[in-house]
Amino acid sequence: NAGVTQTPKFRILKIGQSMTLQCTQDMNHNYMYWYRQDPGMGLKLIYYSVGAGITDKGEVPNGYNVSRSTTEDFPLRLELAAPSQTSVYFCASRQQAGNTIYFGEGSWLTVV
Amino acid sequence: AQSVSQHNHHVILSEAASLELGCNYSYGGTVNLFWYVQYPGQHLQLLLKYFSGDPLVKGIKGFEAEFIKSKFSFNLRKPSVQWSDTAEYFCAVDSGGGADGLTFGKGTHLIIQP
Numbered sequence: 722n723a724g725v726t727q728t729p730k731f732r733i734l735k736i737g738q739s740m741t742l743q744c745t746q747d748m749n750h751n752y753m754y755w756y757r758q759d760p761g762m763g764l765k766l767i768y769y770s771v772g773a774g775i776t777d778k779g780e781v782p783n784g785y786n787v788s789r790s791t792t793e794d795f796p797l798r799l800e801l802a803a804p805s806q807t808s809v810y811f812c813a814s815r816q817q818a819g820n821t822i823y824f825g826e827g828s829w830l831t832v833v
Numbered sequence: 834a835q836s837v838s839q840h841n842h843h844v845i846l847s848e849a850a851s852l853e854l855g856c857n858y859s860y861g862g863t864v865n866l867f868w869y870v871q872y873p874g875q876h877l878q879l880l881l882k883y884f885s886g887d888p889l890v891k892g893i894k895g896f897e898a899e900f901i902k903s904k905f906s907f908n909l910r911k912p913s914v915q916w917s918d919t920a921e922y923f924c925a926v927d928s929g930g931g932a933d934g935l936t937f938g939k940g941t942h943l944i945i946q947p
Contacts, residue, residue, distance in 0.1 A: 752932060
């Protein structure tokens with residue numbers, strides 16, 4: 722059972738570099754999410770999508786972009802990495818609003 | 834906007850002690866409530882959830898939680914903790930009709946001493 726798969730698991734970036742965190746789910750879920758987790762702060766929503774071609778900003782979208790060209794994939798793009806983006810990133814999905822959300826294993830990103 | 838408050842950021846208990854982690858939320862409408870657990874270095878896993886019906890819900894690994902609507906609370910309990918329960922615990926609320934995911938509390942870091 723693959724569920725929600727994120728890559729890479731660990732990455733170190735230099736300030737100003739760009740990268741894409743990949744996320745794919747094989748549960749045919751409509752809704753997908755990107756959260757970031759910082760120590761003592763819980764999880765904050767970056768972006769979400771309710772279906773292919775539809776994306777929307779969450780609580781902390783600045784510095785990030787997303788796309789949803791297929792139901793399965795929801796990549797998160799960092800264009801100009803900054804130290805404030807050092808965090809653990811979690812992709813998640815669910816079938817519809819109100820259902821249980823399933824999380825990927827996380828991507829640890831350090832910007833130096 | 835909804836918010837979630839977890840009362841304790843750090844809790845240290847000895848094995849076999851009883852556990853209660855507090856969670857309060859602010860939202861006046863229908864809510865779905867969740868407790869997730871994150872073991873060291875791992876992703877979030879669902880412990881239990883409340884959507885409707887019996888306000889006392891049982892989850893995995895002997896955990897349970899009680900939804901008290903009048904107090905806007907959803908406290909997590911376990912009668913006897915084990916060393917393997919050392920983890921971070923997150924309470925989360927979903928307004929049900931909203932598409933924008935869960936609102937999480939800041940988490941409680943639980944350490945169980947052998």
